[in-house]
Amino acid sequence: MNLPYDDKTCGWYAALPPPRPVQSLRGEQIADYVVIGAGFAGLAAARRLAHHEPEARILLVDAQRVAEGASGRNSGFVIDLPHKFALEHPDPAHKQRLLGLNRAAIAQLQSLIDTHGIDCQWSHAGKYQGAVGERGLAYLAHFEKLLSDLGEPFHSVEGPALQSVLGTSHYRRAVFTPGCYLMQPAALVRGMGDSLPKNVELLENSPITRLERDGRGGHVLHGSAGRIRTRRLLLGTSIFTQEFGYLKNRLLPVMTFASWTAPLDDAQCQRYTGRFDWGLTPADHAGTTVRMTQDRRLIIRNTYKHVPKYGRSIDDAMRARIHADHRKAFLARYPDLADVPFTHTWGGVYAISRNFTNFFGQLEDGVFASACDNGVGAAWGTISGTLLADLAVGADSAQLRDIQAVTGMPSRNPPEPFLGLGVRSRIKLAAWNSRSEL
Ligand SMILES: Cc1cc2nc3c(=O)[nH]c(=O)nc-3n(C[C@H](O)[C@H](O)[C@H](O)COP(=O)(O)OP(=O)(O)OC[C@H]3O[C@@H](n4cnc5c(N)ncnc54)[C@H](O)[C@@H]3O)c2cc1C
Numbered sequence: 012m013n014l015p016y017d018d019k020t021c022g023w024y025a026a027l028p029p030p031r032p033v034q035s036l037r038g039e040q041i042a043d044y045v046v047i048g049a050g051f052a053g054l055a056a057a058r059r060l061a062h063h064e065p066e067a068r069i070l071l072v073d074a075q076r077v078a079e080g081a082s083g084r085n086s087g088f089v090i091d092l093p094h095k096f097a098l099e100h101p102d103p104a105h106k107q108r109l110l111g112l113n114r115a116a117i118a119q120l121q122s123l124i125d126t127h128g129i130d131c132q133w134s135h136a137g138k139y140q141g142a143v144g145e146r147g148l149a150y151l152a153h154f155e156k157l158l159s160d161l162g163e164p165f166h167s168v169e170g171p172a173l174q175s176v177l178g179t180s181h182y183r184r185a186v187f188t189p190g191c192y193l194m195q196p197a198a199l200v201r202g203m204g205d206s207l208p209k210n211v212e213l214l215e216n217s218p219i220t221r222l223e224r225d226g227r228g229g230h231v232l233h234g235s236a237g238r239i240r241t242r243r244l245l246l247g248t249s250i251f252t253q254e255f256g257y258l259k260n261r262l263l264p265v266m267t268f269a270s271w272t273a274p275l276d277d278a279q280c281q282r283y284t285g286r287f288d289w290g291l292t293p294a295d296h297a298g299t300t301v302r303m304t305q306d307r308r309l310i311i312r313n314t315y316k317h318v319p320k321y322g323r324s325i326d327d328a329m330r331a332r333i334h335a336d337h338r339k340a341f342l343a344r345y346p347d348l349a350d351v352p353f354t355h356t357w358g359g360v361y362a363i364s365r366n367f368t369n370f371f372g373q374l375e376d377g378v379f380a381s382a383c384d385n386g387v388g389a390a391w392g393t394i395s396g397t398l399l400a401d402l403a404v405g406a407d408s409a410q411l412r413d414i415q416a417v418t419g420m421p422s423r424n425p426p427e428p429f430l431g432l433g434v435r436s437r438i439k440l441a442a443w444n445s446r447s448e449l
Pocket residue numbers: 014015047048049050051052053072073074075079080081082083084085086087088089090217218219220247248249250251266267268269312358359360361381383384385386387388389390392
């Protein structure tokens with residue numbers, strides 16, 4: 012069974028203080044509920060289960076430390092709008108449901124941050140969607156039409172006004188949408204892990220290597236130093252859900268990568284003419300994401316890889332090439348900051364599906380999962396994890412019906428080697444077509 016294998020070079024994680032001492036799975040355990048995966052989805056699911064059943068024993072188990080997985084190493088956009096393909100969905104009600112769910116997730120995160128004083132650079136900064144070349148401009152025009160159809164507010168920014176925000180003249184135009192929040196993902200996820208309800212026990216560095224039916228309607232989860240028996244299992248394991256034998260050949264493991272600079276010093280800030288605390292995603296999704304953090308770091312994110320062995324599919328030579336590509340994208344935008352070094356480059360794995368459909372629901376008796384978010388999992392993971400707990404305890408709500416209406420079965424992938432060939436050539440073609448936006 013393939014286990015998570017994330018690099019140890021994530022800047023967001025490195026910027027945190029050392030974590031509290033680890034508790035891991037040991038010996039024979041019995042739990043009312045087990046949640047595997049402590050990313051956005053698993054953390055939200057465990058918290059909600061505790062809300063429904065304050066007397067239940069709930070174990071939240073992760074192979075790594077909290078925030079070492081994708082949820083702690085993303086670009087930190089908590090996006091209210093449906094992603095591109097969902098925004099193109101022909102049914103307006105479908106899109107309104109997605110918007111409502113994402114906004115409920117944002118409200119939930121806001122409330123947790125306020126209640127527990129989580130220090131994570133949380134900010135209602137909105138989001139710029141930026142275009143560099145003709146292709147990007149065409150995508151922006153399409154994006155504006157989709158937003159108008161949806162009745163969502165936005166405004167266009169260009170020329171000196173855009174330059175005064177971004178500190179670069181690299182972009183021709185951007186569309187600003189106000190509903191997005193920015194955050195430090197590792198700080199947010201760590202903060203949520205540190206503030207779990209009392210009846211949730213967090214077990215980290217505890218990979219589950221095998222699931223077995225116990226013959227009495229429950230499951231036994233095997234770890235290296237212990238086992239857990241439970242009748243209710245919730246999987247917040249994203250792409251790794253397929254390693255447990257579920258949704259086999261329906262999910263695609265994809266990696267994307269980010270680099271960030273050292274914090275700009277005062278002299279460099281004199282040369283940087285933009286603002287702090289903004290985020291820009293590319294008009295064409297295969298382009299480059301850029302962020303300037305509250306603590307003066309510039310972040311570059313681009314490049315997609317199909318990774319059948321997850322983190323193990325990436326070698327040092329590939330990492331060096333990605334680092335060089337990030338540097339090129341940085342210098343194209345900020346030639347006057349050529350003396351600012353990158354301090355960290357990292358990657359992360361997530362799940363997409365060929366029909367852009369997310370899975371949410373029951374996999375078999377007593378086993379539930381939210382898996383696959385097509386790369387925008389901060390909001391989606393939060394709300395889908397929450398509602399998965401509702402489903403598992405049998406609680407009904409309008410939101411639960413909404414998420415059931417907008418999710419479905421990811422389509423089946425062709426067998427290897429056709430799958431790998433097809434995905435790799437699609438990624439290459441997208442990168443080539445979007446080269447102006449990289
Ligand atoms: C570089 C990058 C930038 C991104 N930018 C954004 C962004 O700005 N906004 C956004 O919304 N999304 C973004 N994403 C995507 C986002 O990070 C993911 O969609 C999201 O984190 C998925 O959350 P999750 O809880 O479903 O899964 P994950 O965060 O992947 O959590 C799954 C957990 O399961 C654990 N696990 C897996 N197998 C086992 C096992 N056998 N035993 C025990 N534990 C196991 C893993 O260790 C992991 O912690 C980005 C991703 C990357 C990599």
